Amino acid sequence: MTSLDKTQFRGENLMCVRGERTVFHALDFSLNAGGALVLIGPNGAGKSSLLRMMASLLRPAEGRMVWRANGGEDDVWDDVDLHGGRLHYVGHHDAVKPVLTAAENIGFWARLRGGGEDTILDALGVFDINHLYDVPGRFLSAGQKRRVNLARIIAAPAPLWLLDEPTTALDKATIKRLEDAIQRHRDAGGMVVLSTHADVNTPGAEILDLADFASKALLDEHVMV
Amino acid sequence: MSNFIELVKRDLALAFRQGMDSLMVVAFFVIAVVLFPFGVGPEVNTLAKIAAGTIWVAALLSSMLSLERLFQTDYDDGSLELLALAPVPMEVTVLAKVVAHWLTTGLPLIVTAPVLAVLMQLPEEGFGTLMMALLLGTPTLSLIGAVGAALVLGSRRGGVLLSLLILPLYIPILIFGVSAVDAAIFDQAVRPHLLILGALLVGSLAMTPWAAAAGLRQALE
Numbered sequence: 001m002t003s004l005d006k007t008q009f010r011g012e013n014l015m016c017v018r019g020e021r022t023v024f025h026a027l028d029f030s031l032n033a034g035g036a037l038v039l040i041g042p043n044g045a046g047k048s049s050l051l052r053m054m055a056s057l058l059r060p061a062e063g064r065m066v067w068r069a070n071g072g073e074d075d076v077w078d079d080v081d082l083h084g085g086r087l088h089y090v091g092h093h094d095a096v097k098p099v100l101t102a103a104e105n106i107g108f109w110a111r112l113r114g115g116g117e118d119t120i121l122d123a124l125g126v127f128d129i130n131h132l133y134d135v136p137g138r139f140l141s142a143g144q145k146r147r148v149n150l151a152r153i154i155a156a157p158a159p160l161w162l163l164d165e166p167t168t169a170l171d172k173a174t175i176k177r178l179e180d181a182i183q184r185h186r187d188a189g190g191m192v193v194l195s196t197h198a199d200v201n202t203p204g205a206e207i208l209d210l211a212d213f214a215s216k217a218l219l220d221e222h223v224m225v
Numbered sequence: 226m227s228n229f230i231e232l233v234k235r236d237l238a239l240a241f242r243q244g245m246d247s248l249m250v251v252a253f254f255v256i257a258v259v260l261f262p263f264g265v266g267p268e269v270n271t272l273a274k275i276a277a278g279t280i281w282v283a284a285l286l287s288s289m290l291s292l293e294r295l296f297q298t299d300y301d302d303g304s305l306e307l308l309a310l311a312p313v314p315m316e317v318t319v320l321a322k323v324v325a326h327w328l329t330t331g332l333p334l335i336v337t338a339p340v341l342a343v344l345m346q347l348p349e350e351g352f353g354t355l356m357m358a359l360l361l362g363t364p365t366l367s368l369i370g371a372v373g374a375a376l377v378l379g380s381r382r383g384g385v386l387l388s389l390l391i392l393p394l395y396i397p398i399l400i401f402g403v404s405a406v407d408a409a410i411f412d413q414a415v416r417p418h419l420l421i422l423g424a425l426l427v428g429s430l431a432m433t434p435w436a437a438a439a440g441l442r443q444a445l446e
Binding site for chain 1: 303315
């Protein structure tokens, strides 16, 4: 864990433009090993965009993101494949294939990251879906699909978790299981960024309100209209 | 490399379990070719003359039929984002998907082609060359098609747009695919035609994965 302890992920002066609209600007964040960052803000404030930026799926219009580990630093955009391997992203879609069983769905993603058969069982256990092992994706409910998707990120370890509204369609008991999983991940030196409207209990997490970084020019425009 | 095989295996499993795609491509291929004798009449000489061209055009069209879905399903259900984030270069992912696409659509076409060649009265000297030309040409169709499929991702009416983008690029393969068979029938050198088809395959193998990967990244933003 000593190497993980020094790990830091930070963004400097990030700006996001969607269409011709500036969603946020001059946004800085910093995340250390074991840390958590909770993104809040009204709809359209750019929570999902920021998470996609952190995942290197969306290029910022301005600013840079840096990953520091083992004394070295690298710019995220210099090698997106490398950065992709360091993170797990849970977006709005669950990426569960209807014709593959829950275990096959998880197994595929785990094997791409060097996970094995035994990790699939563990991952299913974390979200209490062992009974879905050989159930094809088309028979799963929305909540069960979300659980399969969350089990995917347990099955192969990665230091950074990016969770976009992870509690969607989850029942209370499963939200508790997710909170526990996040805590274990952080205890092991991992980092978590999550956006949420519901309450997810993440003790000691930093709160980032996207509304604070909404473009000033944009606000003025609204006032004028 | 193991990741490459893993990706191909996944796409093959998906193709076999949702089943119909391969079957539909072959069925379309057969029906498209069978229409020609009805259209131009059953005169043996006429059919023999147009046999190679007919089979090739039908192969182009049926190969394109399934291209729209090459990335679309993964794009719709969020798998494409995860594939982009997997520690596998996007170019390798594209290549794996193209290989799986060729195995499930190109290969069945090659197997069906001789039967249709009999139907179209293709002279027997042309059979071997037709198979060889298809073997070299159909992977190129899948490769070029992948670029188009990546570019139309996220647009409405992607299928029509895709054919407008891709069919003009298929013309060189059509020309040399047909001329190879003609050369075999008229007892001329077949080799140059096949070499050009091979060159087209190698060239697109070297370029299209990068182009398609760039298209996919664009679509994901």
